[in-house]
Amino acid sequence: MKRIIVISSLTLLAFILFSCRKNVSKQEKVEEHIEIENEGVKIAYQDLGAGDTCLLFIHGWAINKEYWQDQVEYFQKRCRVVTIDLPGFGKSGRNRTDWSVEKYGEDISKILTELKLANVILIGHSMSGAIIVETALKSPDKIIGIVGVDNFKDFGVAHTEADKERFRESYKKLRTNYTIFVRELAHKYLFSPSTDSIIKAKIINNFISADSAIAAETAERNDEYPLNEKLKAVSKTLYLINSSEYPTDTIKFIESKISYKLYLVGPTGHYPMIEVPDRFNKALDSIITRMNIHN
Numbered sequence: 001m002k003r004i005i006v007i008s009s010l011t012l013l014a015f016i017l018f019s020c021r022k023n024v025s026k027q028e029k030v031e032e033h034i035e036i037e038n039e040g041v042k043i044a045y046q047d048l049g050a051g052d053t054c055l056l057f058i059h060g061w062a063i064n065k066e067y068w069q070d071q072v073e074y075f076q077k078r079c080r081v082v083t084i085d086l087p088g089f090g091k092s093g094r095n096r097t098d099w100s101v102e103k104y105g106e107d108i109s110k111i112l113t114e115l116k117l118a119n120v121i122l123i124g125h126s127m128s129g130a131i132i133v134e135t136a137l138k139s140p141d142k143i144i145g146i147v148g149v150d151n152f153k154d155f156g157v158a159h160t161e162a163d164k165e166r167f168r169e170s171y172k173k174l175r176t177n178y179t180i181f182v183r184e185l186a187h188k189y190l191f192s193p194s195t196d197s198i199i200k201a202k203i204i205n206n207f208i209s210a211d212s213a214i215a216a217e218t219a220e221r222n223d224e225y226p227l228n229e230k231l232k233a234v235s236k237t238l239y240l241i242n243s244s245e246y247p248t249d250t251i252k253f254i255e256s257k258i259s260y261k262l263y264l265v266g267p268t269g270h271y272p273m274i275e276v277p278d279r280f281n282k283a284l285d286s287i288i289t290r291m292n293i294h295n
Contacts, residue, residue, distance in 0.1 A: 156252025
């Protein structure tokens with residue numbers, strides 16, 4: 001139970017073939033870091049490929065859009081592929097104080113509007129599971145599907161007062177002893193025995209390079225988001241591409257009558273898109289095909 005709680009609360013810390021034009025030629029990016037602004041905050045993004053379906057990839061806590069590079073290279077041959085740096089991370093702006101899921105949903109909606117995206121499949125890793133839910137509620141006419149990546153593993157589990165106190169202690173450590181805490185967190189909860197040492201080093205380097213105040217605030221605001229009720233309001237199937245290193249509890253999906261489909265990619269760490277990119281891409285390929293059969 002303790003591991004479930006830490007991953008659920010700290011996944012942010014820690015929480016096609018038929019749809020795309022097959023004959024569209026690969027398009028080269030115009031710039032590496034094009035920027036859109038939302039209320040004065042710059043959002044760095046990459047926009048490649050073309051097709052009837054757009055894949056919008058949203059990274060997890062304290063990392064950046066580079067984590068989707070294997071997916072960009074694979075899917076841009078058939079689809080439009082957009083990756084972003086969430087404000088506060090990567091090359092995006094940090095000049096604001098609201099780091100809530102709702103504000104991030106506004107950022108993604110601005111991307112959808114500015115880039116004139118349609119037929120969008122949102123793919124959100126870790127804490128961005130909440131962000132794709134919020135975006136699907138804000139812009140339902142533009143979204144055809146949502147895909148979570150190693151998240152929603154304990155959806156609907158009630159947290160005890162002891163759990164909540166443990167969360168508060170974690171936020172305190174993030175604000176007062178950030179570097180040591182995130183190193184411990186990563187090694188204890190985010191890696192599996194199969195996680196490559198180079199990948200481990202990359203993740204930890206991204207963690208310790210992040211703005212600690214923003215990282216702590218995004219984690220706490222993410223935990224405050226009423227994900228259970230929000231997900232119930234989304235009228236789309238939730239697709240999940242998860243590691244099997246730690247089990248995904250699907251009981252509450254069934255009890256809440258939430259449509260879901262779970263794809264497991266083996267006992268990886270928390271970052272299957274870079275740990276087993278071939279398996280990940282195969283799973284996402286299957287999801288895209290399935291979505292378009294049902295849409």
